[in-house]
Amino acid sequence: MDWTLEVVPVPVTDVDRAKRFYSEQVGFAVDHDTSAGEGFRIVQLTPPGSGCSIVIGSVVGMEPGTLRGLQLVVSDIEAARDQLLERGVDAGKVQHYEADGMVDGPGGGWNNFVHFSDPDGNGWVLQQRPAGNS
Structure with a gap:
């Protein structure tokens, strides 16, 4: 099932x-x-x-702005970020995780992220899928 x-x-x-x-x-x-x-x-x-x-x-039943971490996976994080910026979305820089937390710049593999929020503050994350992965 x-x-x-x-x-x-x-x-x-x-x-x-x-x-x-x-x-x-x-x-x-x-x-x-x-x-x-x-x-x-x-x-x-x-x-x-x-x-x-x-x-x-009206059927959601949660406090506006409380949702965090929904991820949208994209094949080209720079192009996706550029598209958001062109449409007026305040998208953050491309970042990646290291031992001490998030740092600016691309990482490797699945380690590329861009954060943005909707007008209520609900938080979204773009994550890049490495080439050849589906």
């Missing part, structure tokens, strides 16, 4: 602002935007090439 992670809830304060951020600035596809009466709205968005989506809206 397969167990697939399909949807991750992301807590936000303003659904319209978050929808614009994730779709227009980060580049996620809007799968659906559903309202079912006053005070009930959910928006599902999917990163390009991903089998897992995020959902924002």
Whole structure:
């Protein structure tokens, strides 16, 4: 039996602002935007090439800005960072882990990261997949 992670809830304060951020600035596809009466709205968005989506809206049930460490894996971290910066996302420098913590500059293998946050402070991490790994 397969167990697939399909949807991750992301807590936000303003659904319209978050929808614009994730779709227009980060580049996620809007799968659906559903309202079912006053005070009930959910928006599902999917990163390009991903089998897992995020959902924002009234059903999340967490404090906005408390989510940390969701990782988006990319084949070219510099190109992905440049794309975020061009779209107005405050993406950090490429960094990697060493014994004393995070340091600026690329590392080896899976050790390349860029951090950014959504308008509510939910934290995201880009991680580069080494060439030849799928």
